[in-house]
Amino acid sequence: MSSTNQYFSVLHRLRPKASLQRFFITAFTGLIAIACSTAPTAPTSSDSTPSTSSGPKIVTTFLPVHLFTKAVVGDTGQVDILISPGTEVHDYQATPDDAKLLAQADVLIENGLGMEAFLSNLVANAGNSQLQQIDASEGIEVMEGEHEEEEHGHDEHKHEEEKHGHHHHGGKDPHVWLDPVLAQQQVANIRDKLIEKYPNNADSYRSNAEVYIQQLQQLDNEFKEKLASVQGCNFITFHDAFRYLAQRYGLQQEAIVHIPEDSITPQDIQRVQQLAKEHSVKALLTEPGIEDKRIEQISSDLNLSLEAINPLESGETDPQYYFQVMRSNLEALSKACQNN
Numbered sequence: 001m002s003s004t005n006q007y008f009s010v011l012h013r014l015r016p017k018a019s020l021q022r023f024f025i026t027a028f029t030g031l032i033a034i035a036c037s038t039a040p041t042a043p044t045s046s047d048s049t050p051s052t053s054s055g056p057k058i059v060t061t062f063l064p065v066h067l068f069t070k071a072v073v074g075d076t077g078q079v080d081i082l083i084s085p086g087t088e089v090h091d092y093q094a095t096p097d098d099a100k101l102l103a104q105a106d107v108l109i110e111n112g113l114g115m116e117a118f119l120s121n122l123v124a125n126a127g128n129s130q131l132q133q134i135d136a137s138e139g140i141e142v143m144e145g146e147h148e149e150e151e152h153g154h155d156e157h158k159h160e161e162e163k164h165g166h167h168h169h170g171g172k173d174p175h176v177w178l179d180p181v182l183a184q185q186q187v188a189n190i191r192d193k194l195i196e197k198y199p200n201n202a203d204s205y206r207s208n209a210e211v212y213i214q215q216l217q218q219l220d221n222e223f224k225e226k227l228a229s230v231q232g233c234n235f236i237t238f239h240d241a242f243r244y245l246a247q248r249y250g251l252q253q254e255a256i257v258h259i260p261e262d263s264i265t266p267q268d269i270q271r272v273q274q275l276a277k278e279h280s281v282k283a284l285l286t287e288p289g290i291e292d293k294r295i296e297q298i299s300s301d302l303n304l305s306l307e308a309i310n311p312l313e314s315g316e317t318d319p320q321y322y323f324q325v326m327r328s329n330l331e332a333l334s335k336a337c338q339n340n
Contacts, residue, residue, distance in 0.1 A: 283336030
């Protein structure tokens with residue numbers, strides 16, 4: 001018998017049962033403490049790789065702003081997205097969880113130009129007086145929004161849209177992220193404002209932004225080269241989201257419907273038919289997720305090929321996704337214009 005067992009055996013004979021139980025508990029606890037003090041210690045959090053959650057908590061509004069912000073921030077902070085990719089911005093309805101997300105955030109980055117008209121109420125409900133808001137489109141020369149609804153007698157439809165919470169962009173066209181040159185300015189705006197807020201991360205923000213801006217410059221060169229031979233081309237899209245892109249590369253966009261509308265009227269069909277004939281348009285550019293048999297009917301009736309172009313409001317959250325989609329858009333535009 002070991003010396004420890006002999007020790008406990010003697011105690012069993014000498015102490016009352018209840019007292020013995022209390023002693024066992026005390027002795028066993030002491031033995032565990034001794035064992036723990038001699039065992040190897042696990043690494044503390046300071047020994048492990050820092051989590052991005054320990055850095056600034058940044059919230060972006062929707063996909064393109066999220067892509068640009070993640071490209072700049074890299075692994076220096078946590079970047080969340082308010083509007084889940086796949087949710088139409090104009091259909092977004094804020095939730096208590098969204099207000100909670102902003103209540104815990106340090107920075108909110110938006111596209112601006114009226115794209116996120118819902119933000120003022122949401123920010124107020126979040127009650128975060130320390131939240132800094134960054135407008136990624138600050139300083140960008142803005143196109144005025146088209147007012148085709150009024151010209152085509154859609155006042156009643158416009159009233160219904162506003163009654164149900166679908167608003168216009170205050171006369172401004174917010175789709176600047178679809179122009180690779182203006183996208184560079186948005187990335188630079190995000191970089192500069194974050195450097196002001198977090199100067200300790202300035203080197204990372206600058207180097208990350210430089211890499212991404214160089215990629216945007218390369219993309220711009222690809223658009224210039226591929227579309228140089230089709231300048232003046234008129235193309236028809238489902239929504240009027242590509243005016244900045246068209247202007248940048250000498251093209252002309254026409255749209256079936258004008259945001260925030262999402263339904264095709266008989267007047268829209270008549271107008272598209274007239275435009276297609278006037279400009280000898282050979283292709284119709286629709287968007288992923290748009291399911292309207294009338295688009296296919298227009299394509300068939302006018303003998304227009306049907307191509308897909310993506311406004312980048314849904315998809316993957318990897319910053320490189322921007323280039324994947326934009327190069328696909330370039331192929332669609334090139335194909336549509338080569339047919340003209």
